[in-house]
Amino acid sequence: MKQRKQNYVTLSFDGAMVPSQGKSGKTEPAMESADVAYRLSRMFEESATASAAPNALDAADGSEYTAATTGDVRTARGTLVAPLADEGARCASKPVALVMARSKTARRMMQSVAEAGFSVCAAYTQDHRFDVHLKAAQSTVSLGDKYTDALFCNSHAVLTAAETCGASIVLLCDEALPLAEVDSFLARAAARGMRVFRPLSPEAPLLGWVLCTTDKPAIEEGTWRTCPQCGLSFDEASLASGHYVCPTCGGYLRMSSAERINDLLDANSFAEWSRCVPETDPLGFPGYAGKLTAQRDKTGLEEAVRTGVGSIAGLKVAIGIMESQFFMGSMGSVVGEKVARLVERATDERLPVVVFTASGGARMQEGLVSLMQMAKVSCALARHGEAGLPYISVLTDPTTGGVTASFAMQGDVILAEPRALIGFAGQRVIKDTIKQELPEGFQTAEFALEHGLIDAIVERQELRSTLAHLLAIQVSTASRDGIDPGESSLLVDYASVCENLEHGTATYNTVTYGMLEPEGPLFTQIAARRPRLGKALADLAGRLERTRTHTVSPKRLERALASGGFDAEAGASLEGSSGLADGAAAGGDANRAWRSVQLARNTHRPTALAYIDAFVDGFIELHGDRMFGDDGAVVCGLGWIGGRAVTVIAQEKGSDLKERIRRNFGCPQPEGYRKSLRLMRQAEKFGRPVVCLVDTQGAFCGMEAEERGQGNAIADNLIALAGLRVPVVSVLLGEGGSGGALALALADRVAMQEHAVYSVLSPEGFASILWKDRTRAPEAAAVMKMSAVEACDMGIVDAVLPEGPAPAHENPEIAAEQVRAYVVGTLGELCEEPVEKLLAARYERFIKF
Structure with a gap:
């Protein structure tokens, strides 16, 4: 067969073999879309010959085939080696082929590679140094101590191994195969005079080999960086394009x-x-000045923080970034001075502030002067906040000590990177001082989220977008106070920010390295994992919300559910919650209130999150009460409704049984009301209207809720809403149970969906208290006039919102549009009212009852 003589097999783009002879028997050139599979003997000839090898595609028809001379060999760098009389020396001068394969595959390959004329080098790790297949190789090279799939497909490890053994050929198999698609690896190999091959078929590597090439130029030498988590090294450009997230383990490299x-x-x-x-040098600390000089020489930095002004998606912002590599980001007098000056200048220029924290705490060499920086920066931030200007804190690894106890935790919004170390007292200090064993995951970003100390964990690839949308929301409502949105007249709304992020001014990394899409399957795999990582974090947050210190025990809830009831505020029940069940008949067809109770409890009825998804653009959820925990029964965040930036506070029951248990069946605990209070105050600070979506049987009445001040938390919400200096609109979506609902319904305008209910107590609880008979719940519902129409007739609510031709769970889009239209129209009216007139009308609305 002619292909055998040529030592090439020509393949079409779809993998089919292309014959080199036509039907007439004459040789035909290969088609343009054809690829070429090399045989090992041809690979050896091209590696050993001193003359230029023919182009494989041109040689496929045999017209330019050139056999190699047997005496001339060349090294990986192309240097000629003279023929040697001594056979041992000749063997040592053979071209080296590095075999990147598992032991089973390598055993089959090595003999064939050696028979083709190569000196075979086998890659291994120390924990597999006694594998039998290594004895078949003329030489071996160690990649590291312990085998991992990631190590065998790591560019730096493979290139280093190839250089160590002087390989001119690298054969990729098994776990190393993804490198065949990594342009940076192929470019670097080509620059070193190495050729890289992958098998034509992974299942049959000896059938033929395909040369792997790239058109991209080799990146400059010396740009490798090692991940501290997994120990693997990566190309600097690839790390930059991937936001300095390890493509193998997903670990975050410090920036x-x-x-x-x-x-x-x-x-x-x-x-x-x-x-x-x-x-x-306030203490004249011995050697301190010399250490500062040494740190500057080592890092090229002036101090442990860098400050300035820039823009994110066209939005101008004052920014401070701490440097963990300079004295571990410790806060001395210069650090405090630079941060304070940043905030003061931002206040004078009416700019929002973003600070990235990374610090080991106060700088011990400066004693009390270092401690005073906590107070100094706090004073500057207080002045900045009084001016109605937003401050966003981003916690990175590590954020500890005095920085944590001051400006790191003073942001209007506090974000954190995944798995960042966050805490006041260092773990070593805790262990040494009080000998306390610390749990796994202690003082991490996830730990802080669980305990309500931060607003959100944001992955790096989402950070620019999240900050842009947060800044746009803050700036849009504060623009009347003179905040500068950017260098030009920039329309600040959700659509314009999205457009700017996608098509506006890119980051330096995007301009330099492309659209931030790292090269090759290795990075594709981690990119594919990132959405799942985000979901995993959300699931983690959910699991944390179920911990016994924050919520009632899930088993207790399941027992209550199994027994046919779940009590909140003395007796709200889940019986008959699937629709118009037996109780409806007990009340008669004319019992509108009881029918509404049954529909409001329907497990298929859209929950608050469904309405948020339907008409709140760019919703960013903010978590935690900054004191104890995060209550899943209350969802708070920022977004846009009808082009207007708003704060949204909603009571969420959950869309299925698992979610309902996680969210405590929509019965808030004190942490939920304190979270809503925090977001109300933030909305007031920035002149942002508040939209409340109410759907709860009532506030949770368990012992733990009482211990943490359930009544106090509701009372604080009511008095805050009474005097809140921004418009407030509330919509009752389902159940409006007692004070737990009123805590979000003391508003300028209150509306109810037509099948929602509003009452002082659940009908079961009312019947039990007054008549000692819970079975009279339908009668109680009628007596209490719980329905939307009856509440509107009494002047309790301002409007009844139709749900469409059927209840909301049967036509959720129509129901959501009715709510959206009401909120948009009402906000349009209220936002035009002077604040004092708004407050007076709110007072008159409720004082009349």
Whole structure:
């Protein structure tokens, strides 16, 4: 067969073999879309010959086939080696082929590779150094101590191994196969004079080999960086394009200020402020001045923080970025001075502030002067906040000590990167001081989210977008106070921010490395995992919400459910919650209130999150009460409704049984009301209207809720809403049970969906208290006038919103549109009213009852 003589097999783009002879028997050139599979003997000839090898595609028809001379060999760098008389020396001068394969595959390959003329080098790890297949190789090279799939497909490890053994050929099999698609690896190999091959068929590697090439140029040498979590090294450009997230283990590499600026801010938008601030040595600490000089020489940085101004998606922002590599980001007098100057100048120029924290705490060498920086920056931030300007804190690894106890935790919004170390007292200090054993996951970002200390955990690839939308929401409602949105007249709304993020000024990394899509399957795999990582974090947050310190025991809830009832505020029940069941008949067809009770409890009825998804654009959920925990029964966040930035506070029951248990069946605990209070105050600070979506049987009445001040939390919400200096609109979506519902319904306008209910107590509880007979619940519902129409007739609510031709669970889109239209129209009216007139009308609305 002619292909055998040629030592090539020509393949079409779909993998079919292309004959080299036509029907007439004459040789025909290969088609343009054909690929070529090399035989090992041909690979050896091209590696050993001193003359230029023919192009494989041109050689497929045999017209330019050139056999290699047997005496001339060349090294990986192309250097000629003279023929040697001594056979041992000749063997040592053979071209080296590095075999990247598992032991089972390698055993089959090595003999064939050696028979083709190569000196075979086998890659291994120390824990597999006694594998039998290694004895068949002329040489071996170690990749590391312990085998992992990731190690065998790591560019740096394979290239280092190939250079160590002097390989001119690299054969990729098994776990190393993804490297055949990594352009940076192929470019670097080509620059080193190495050729890389993958098998034509992974299942049959000896059938033929395909040369792997790339058109991209090799990246400069010396740009490798090692992941501290998994120990693997990666190309700097690939890490930059992947936001410095390890493509193998997903670990977050610490970023310098320059890397953070390049990854986050619009290209060429950053201008540094207060670059050089004179150092101080208040204690005259021995050797301190010399250590500062050494740190500057080592890092190229002036101090442990860098400050300036830039823009994110066109939105101008004052930004501070701490440097963990400079004295572990410790806060001395210069750090405090630079951060304080940043905030003061931002206040004077009416700019929002974003600070990325990374610190080991106060700088011990400066004693009490370092401690005073906590107070100094806090004073500057208080002045900034009084001016109605937003401050966003982003916690990175590590954020500890005095920074945690001051400006790191003083943000209007506090974000954190996944798995960042966050805490006041260091773990070593805790162990050494009080000898306390610390649980796994202690003082992580996830731990802080669980305990309600931060608003959200944001992955790096989402950070620029999240900050842009947060800034846009804050700036849009504060623009009347003179906040500068950017260098030009920028329309600040959800659509314009999305457009700017997608098509506007890109970051420096995007301009330099492309659209932030890292190369190759390795990065594709981690990118595919990231959405799941985000879901995993959300699931983790959900699991945390179910912990016994925050909510009632799930088993207790399941027992209550199994027994036919779940009590909240003395007796709300889940009986008959699937629709118009037996109780409806007991009340008669004319009992509108009881029918509404049954429909409001329908497990298929859309919950608050369904309405948020339907008409709140760009919703960003903010978690936690900053004191104890995060209550899943209350969902708070920021977004846009009808083009207007709003704060949304909603009571959420959950869409299925698992979610209902996780969210405590929509019965809030004190942490939920304190979270809503925090978001109300934030809305007031920035002049942002508040939209409340009410759907609860009532506030949770368990012992733990009483211990943590359930009544106090509801009372605080009521008095805050009474005097809140922004418009408030509330819509009752389902059940409106007692004070637990009223805590979000003391509003300028209150509406109910037509099948929602509103009452002082559940009908079961009412019947039990007054008549000692829970079975009279339908009668109680009628007596209490719980239905939307009856509540509107009494003047309790302002409007009844139709749900469409059927209840909301049968036509959710129509129901959601009715709610959206009411909220948009009402906000349009209320936002035009002067604040004092708004407050007076709210007072008159409720004082009349």
